[in-house]
Amino acid sequence: MNEISASIALIVVLFALLGGGVWVGLTLAGVAWFGMEFFSGRAAGDAMAMTIWGSSSSWTLTALPLFIWMGEILYRTNLSENLFRGLAPWVNRLPGRLLHTNVLGCAIFASVCGSSAATCVTVGRMNLPELRRRGYPDAQIIGSLGGPATLGLLIPPSIILIVYGVAAETSIAKLFIAGVIPGLLLALLFSGWIAGWALLHPDRVPESAGGLSFAEKLRESRQLIPVVLLVLGVVASIYSGVATATESAAIGVIGAFLLSAWQKTLNWKSFRDSLLxxxxxxxxxxxxxxxxxxxxxxxxxxxxPRQLAEFVGGLNLSPGMLIVALTLFYIVLGCFLDGISTIVLTMGVVLPIIQAAGIDPIWFGIFLVVTVETAQITPPVGFNLFVLQSMTGKEITYLARVCAPYFGLMALLLVAMWYFPGLATWLPGHM
Structure with a gap:
C-alpha cells in the first residue's frame, strides 16, 4: 500500500511541475527529492549531491558534448548549401527524382549532428525552396522531409543513443554499431515509398533536367566528399576498435575544425557560436x-522498480506482449515529451522489467529509439512537426497527415526488428 501511495504522490508532483513549466531536469530532481524525503529513511541532500556529481563526471558521457560540438561546427560550414547540389545528380534517374535528396540529405546530416530537429531545419532550409521551385507537390516535399529527419536519432553518432547508453549502463560503441543496419533499412524504406508513389503518380513528378556524366556528378558532389569521409572516419574508428566513442568524438571535432578551415568558414565568430x-x-x-x-x-x-517489475511479472505477459505494451506507452508519452526526456524519465523503471523478461538491452535500445522516432511526427507535440510548421506555415494536422506514411514505415521496421532481432544484434555480435 505504501508503494501505491508513493507512486500516486510522485505522479501528481511530476505532472504538477511539468504543467507549471519547470525544466525537465529540475522536475526529475524535484520529484526524486520529494520521494526520498517523504517515502524513505535516507537523507535526500547528500544522496542528491553524490548522485548528480557521479552522473555528471562519467567519462563515457564525455562523448556527448564532443559529438554535439562536431555537429555545431559543421552546421556553420557550407554543408547545408552543398547538400542539394551534391546529391541531386545521383538521384535524377530514380522514380521520384529529387525527392530522394531529402532522404539522402537527412541521412548524411543525421550522421553529422545526431539531432532530429537540427537535421530537419538544415536540410529543409535548402531543399524546401528548391523542390518547390522545380514543381514537386507540397505534400510529398514536406512528408519526405519530416519522416527522414527522424534518422537523426538513429544513425550514429546519435545523441539519444549516448543518453540511452549512459542511462542503461550499456556500451555506447555497441549501440552505435547496432543502429547502422536499422538506420540504413529505414532510409531505404523511405526512398522505396517515394519511388512507389512516383510510379503510381508519374504525372505529378516534374521532368528531369537532363543527365550528367559520371565525372560531372563527381564534380558537383566534390564539396560533400570531405564531410562523408569525416563521418566514415569517425564511425570506422569506433567499429574497428581503434578508438572508444569518446576518442572518436575528439577525432570528429578535430576533423570538423580542419574541414571548416578548408572551407574558409572558420573564424572567431563561428568558433565562439559553435562552442556556445x-x-x-x-x-x-x-x-x-x-x-x-x-x-x-x-x-x-x-x-x-522492484514492485513494478513484480507486478508486471505477475501479469505473465509474454515478451511480445510486453514489447507491444511498451511501444504504445512510449508513442503516447512521446506525444507530450521530447525523446531524451522520455528515455531518461522512464529508464529507471523500464530497465528492470526488460531485464527480468530476458530482453537484450542493446536490441531494446535500438527498438526504443525507433519508437521514439515515431513520436517526432506524432501530434500534438511531435518536435519535427513544430519545426516543419515554423518553416512552412502549415497546420499541424496537415503536417501529421503528410508524414503519416513515414510513421507507418517506422512501425513496419519495429515489427521487422521483433521478428528479425539480428537487424540490431548481428553487427555488435560480430565486431
Missing amino acids: GATRLYCMIALILAGAAFMTLSMGYIGL
Missing part, C-alpha cells in the same frame, strides 16, 4: 541526465 551552441545543448541534456540519475536512486530506495 554545444554548451547550451549539452547543459540542457546533462541537467536532464543528472535529475534522472537522482530519481532512479530515489525510486530504488522507495522500492518502486
Whole structure:
C-alpha cells in the first residue's frame, strides 16, 4: 500500500511541475527529492549531491558534448548549401527524382549532428525552396522531409543513443554499431515509398533536367566528399576498435575544425557560436541526465522498480506482449515529451522489467529509439512537426497527415526488428 501511495504522490508532483513549466531536469530532481524525503529513511541532500556529481563526471558521457560540438561546427560550414547540389545528380534517374535528396540529405546530416530537429531545419532550409521551385507537390516535399529527419536519432553518432547508453549502463560503441543496419533499412524504406508513389503518380513528378556524366556528378558532389569521409572516419574508428566513442568524438571535432578551415568558414565568430551552441545543448541534456540519475536512486530506495517489475511479472505477459505494451506507452508519452526526456524519465523503471523478461538491452535500445522516432511526427507535440510548421506555415494536422506514411514505415521496421532481432544484434555480435 505504501508503494501505491508513493507512486500516486510522485505522479501528481511530476505532472504538477511539468504543467507549471519547470525544466525537465529540475522536475526529475524535484520529484526524486520529494520521494526520498517523504517515502524513505535516507537523507535526500547528500544522496542528491553524490548522485548528480557521479552522473555528471562519467567519462563515457564525455562523448556527448564532443559529438554535439562536431555537429555545431559543421552546421556553420557550407554543408547545408552543398547538400542539394551534391546529391541531386545521383538521384535524377530514380522514380521520384529529387525527392530522394531529402532522404539522402537527412541521412548524411543525421550522421553529422545526431539531432532530429537540427537535421530537419538544415536540410529543409535548402531543399524546401528548391523542390518547390522545380514543381514537386507540397505534400510529398514536406512528408519526405519530416519522416527522414527522424534518422537523426538513429544513425550514429546519435545523441539519444549516448543518453540511452549512459542511462542503461550499456556500451555506447555497441549501440552505435547496432543502429547502422536499422538506420540504413529505414532510409531505404523511405526512398522505396517515394519511388512507389512516383510510379503510381508519374504525372505529378516534374521532368528531369537532363543527365550528367559520371565525372560531372563527381564534380558537383566534390564539396560533400570531405564531410562523408569525416563521418566514415569517425564511425570506422569506433567499429574497428581503434578508438572508444569518446576518442572518436575528439577525432570528429578535430576533423570538423580542419574541414571548416578548408572551407574558409572558420573564424572567431563561428568558433565562439559553435562552442556556445554545444554548451547550451549539452547543459540542457546533462541537467536532464543528472535529475534522472537522482530519481532512479530515489525510486530504488522507495522500492518502486522492484514492485513494478513484480507486478508486471505477475501479469505473465509474454515478451511480445510486453514489447507491444511498451511501444504504445512510449508513442503516447512521446506525444507530450521530447525523446531524451522520455528515455531518461522512464529508464529507471523500464530497465528492470526488460531485464527480468530476458530482453537484450542493446536490441531494446535500438527498438526504443525507433519508437521514439515515431513520436517526432506524432501530434500534438511531435518536435519535427513544430519545426516543419515554423518553416512552412502549415497546420499541424496537415503536417501529421503528410508524414503519416513515414510513421507507418517506422512501425513496419519495429515489427521487422521483433521478428528479425539480428537487424540490431548481428553487427555488435560480430565486431
